[in-house]
Amino acid sequence: MAHAPEHVEQYVCVNCQVTYAGSVTSEGGQRHFHPPDDCPVCGDPDFVQLESYVHRALEQST
Incomplete structure (x- = not known):
């Protein structure tokens, strides 16, 4: 069975976007x-997962 590398979850600071x-x-x-x-x-x-960052940023701009 081949090893599948794990995907590390990344988080974005909502305030400064680091x-x-x-x-x-x-x-x-x-x-x-x-x-x-x-x-x-x-x-x-306040952090959001990287995958959700664009959706969160769009929600805050409207």
């Missing part, structure tokens, strides 16, 4: 990714 790789935890053989508690650049705690 992107972070999620920190990983493991439970029952499954990995879970989490954003930082606060953005190290601006201190804001």
Whole structure:
């Protein structure tokens, strides 16, 4: 069976748009990714997954 590389979830700070790789935890053989508690650049705690960032940005601009 071929190994499929894992996709690391990325998070975008809603305030300053800096992107972070999620920190990983493991439970029952499954990995879970989490954003930082606060953005190290601006201190804001609000993050959105990279895949959802465009949709969130469009919602906020209307």
